[in-house]
Amino acid sequence: MLLKVQNLHKIYKSGTHALKGVSFEVEEGEFLVVIGLSGSGKSTLLRCINRLIEPTSGIIEFQGKDITHIKGEELRQSKMQIGMVFQQFNLIKRKSVLSNVINGKLGSLGTFESILEKYSDKVYEEAYKCLDTVGITDKAKIRADSLSGGQQQRVAIARSLMQNPKLLLADEPVASLDPATSNSVMQYFEKINKELGTTVICNLHFLSLVRRYASRVIALRAGEIIYEGAPRDIDENWFKTIYGEEAEEVEIR
Amino acid sequence: MIKEPAMEIHPQNIIEENKKREHKYNLYKAILLDIFFVFYSILVVQRAIYYKFFLDLRELPFSWGEIIILFIISIVIGTSWAISRTSLSCKLFGIAKENKTTKWTVEIFAWFLFDITFIAGWVVTKISIVGLFSTEGLQGAERLFSALFHPQFGIFDDALFAMIETIYIALIATLISIPPTLLISFFTARNLMKENKISFAVYYILRIILNFVRSIEPLIWAIIFSVWVGIGPFAGMIALLVHSIASNAKLYSESIESIEEGPVEAISATGANKVQIVWHAVVPQIVLPFLSFTIYRWDINVRMATIIGLVGGGGIGTMLMQYQGLARWREVGLIVLMIAFVVWVMDYISAKIREAIY
Structure with missing residues (x-):
């Protein structure tokens, strides 16, 4: 149960x-x-x-x-x-797809580390793996709000996958x-x-x-x-x- | 095995109770407001309209005894009016009876309040068409304007240096204000602070302090600081700094309050802590408004710095004050012209920058 x-x-x-x-x-x-x-x-x-x-x-x-x-x-x-995906995607519009996905990991990252945004290679690897699951690896470096609605929702899914929910x-x-x-x-x-x-x-x-x-x-x-x-x-x-x-x-x- | 809920709840009761409590508070508020409305109308009608307008008394008779009697009368009228549920305040708080009496009293009383306020305002301002168009007055104005439009360029280099000083005063005040304003604005944003009682108390106290500081004009701050640190640009800078912090903290915190809640919800759903939520969900949304407000504040500060100079805050304002004191209107004309030019340029530049960053 x-x-x-x-x-x-x-x-x-x-x-x-x-x-x-x-x-x-x-x-x-x-x-x-x-x-x-x-x-x-x-x-x-x-x-x-x-x-x-x-x-x-x-x-x-x-x-x-x-x-x-x-x-x-x-x-x-x-x-x-517990991961969550929303109707309005709720991505951080001005940030890149990759950093939006990494946001899903915040809970297990240190406060200081996440403020400086200096993440270990392992975190990046994981983020790319999650992006791969939703088939959107090639958009990793561009701004989240330049994607279409469906793509944004896939990024949101990747973000929640980052939590290993x-x-x-x-x-x-x-x-x-x-x-x-x-x-x-x-x-x-x-x-x-x-x-x-x-x-x-x-x-x-x-x-x-x-x-x-x-x-x-x-x-x-x-x-x-x-x-x-x-x-x-x-x-x-x-x-x-x-x-x-x-x-x-x-x-x- | 799941435990039974500790206490049986009756949702309908909770809803009913909340409604009743709200109704009660609204009635209290309506009573207080009605007492104020009645007291206000009695005072205005008696003093501004009867004494000033009809009797045209120069000295108004004043006694505390009379005021207290009027106040007691308004308490009686206001309270009974509110309790009868037909008053203006009852309508405002949504607890009035829905009938003809309410409709008529509310409408008539609202117009009555507006009318007596307008008449009282007219009487108090001493509006006089005659004063505006008297020959003597017009001649004086003509003399002044002709001097202003023939500026004396002899003091141009002095004025230029004073002007540069003013711009720097404004710039430094704006720059130094940024870090403290940032810090304060997060603690005065309702949506970040409402969660528990302690943080809400901090929010409330900070708001009161900021409101107080902001309600004191930079001109007054400049007078205070010119006594504290001595007359000169430093006093002017601190005055602007204090005012910038208080005003911008309000604008900043309001832009924090108007962010999209969605991303905040999303980040907090990932299990991020409070600092991470602010940094990753709030900050990205407010960077641009913050920048825009700061540039606009610099623009405002340049304008204010000229005024602050009038009371010893240094820069072009101080110079303006000196020549105005000597009644040398042609020099004053030059200075006013330069101020107008710089303000116009600053306004243009700041508008352009703000357009560019959005």
Whole structure:
């Protein structure tokens, strides 16, 4: 058991009750996809898992250890083992692709070393290896913001790979990309999941992508899990329950 | 085996409680603000409009007893008005009753406040069209302007040296201000300091100190330092330095507050520590605005340095002061011309540099 979430609640200061007692488990090597409307609590859930936001109550267990309320050094140690990829890529725009990738390693580098940006050859080697995994080695020296959206997302994936993560969280990683690029970026997640054995939890919108890549699906609505199971079992009825009566499935290939 | 949560939580209760608490605080704030509004209107109507405008009294009668009575009256009116939930402040804090009475009182009172403020402002400023166009005044202005437009070039080399001194004063003040400003700005950026109580206290105290320092004009600082270190360019430089630090720290910290949160989130998700997050996610985003603000500050400082000279801060301002004291308007004309030229050039250069680095 890699991750166990039990009865997780999150209430924001504004009063929004984003998660209402969410419980699920994730086995090692799974490709878990979380679906649901915008505002259903998908992002909040991922951000609670790596503690970018503080859960209100409930328990999160990662590798058998309760990480719900750990602080300081302990929290940093657990963050280092959980990579995260964002919808808006969140690269440092003015820096090179290579130094963006190395940023993923910051947790295990010394403060002084990382400020002077004098890294050992081993770190560079690792960074190039991660860039190779997402097939973008030739762009290592250019500025991150001169890349296309899909390429930037691949750099972001390489950055999270730099952490050697046990668990990779992806918050709508393809929501701001075109359909063709979406598919190619999703293929890198699949590659990481299959070849490196990294567990992936991914928020997605498109059911066609879900059916193709997920090994298991969780559906959230208004902060509650309303469906849990295999992707092929989501039929027309379930789809309408998850996305509302008005929804119609949009196919992307 | 996972333990049960230590305490059963009822989310609905938490939300309700938060709402109730906010409502209560808003009512307190509305009461205070309403008391202020009522007190302000009574004072303005009584003193500026009744005494000055209608009775045209030269000396206003003043007694603390009267003020206190008026204040007590406003407390009574303000409080009851706010509690009835139909006042302007209730509307401002979003706790007013939604009905016709509220709508009318709010609208009428808001206009009333604006009108009496404008009338009081007119009375206090002593606006006089007659003064602006009197023959005597116009003749004096004409004499002065004709001298200013026929500058005396005899003192050109002296003025040039004084001008160079001014530019250097401004430059050194700007350069020395950079390191302390950088340091302070990180501690006065809300988004970096809000996490725990101690750092938030530091943020709050630093902000208060900076606001205080900034609210004192460089002119006053120059007077203070010309007594402290003696009249001359050094006093002027320190005055500008103090003001530069206080003003730029605000601009810097505001640009830190307006950075994209995404990269910060991404770097902190990798398990980086606080220093690394600031260095790798915050700093790259603020280098350019910082540079731009600093160059702009140099430009401002050149302008200020001329003014500071008036109170003994050295440079061209001191020279301007001397010739103005002797009523030698043609020399003053030359100096004013030179200041205008240098300010224009500095403005142009700094705009160009700022354009280039973006």
